Amino acid sequence: MNNMFIGHKLIESKKECTLILYLEPQLAEFALDFLKKNETNKDKKSVSLEKSISEYISEAHR
Numbered sequence: 001m002n003n004m005f006i007g008h009k010l011i012e013s014k015k016e017c018t019l020i021l022y023l024e025p026q027l028a029e030f031a032l033d034f035l036k037k038n039e040t041n042k043d044k045k046s047v048s049l050e051k052s053i054s055e056y057i058s059e060a061h062r
Helices: 031-040 042-060
Strands: 005-012 017-023
Touching (some): 005 042, 017 042
Antiparallel strands (some): 005 017
């Protein structure tokens, strides 16, 4: 189970859908640290975040 997200909200309109992911509050404290690491090593961190999001969505819709 993915511990990065605690919930989500789907907002649907006629043309598109927006998915809002709610982060675990304790992880939000480290947002600046995450961004700094992401700037120094974009490929690895970006894939990690994208993978976490994909896993969360897959788990949420089983």
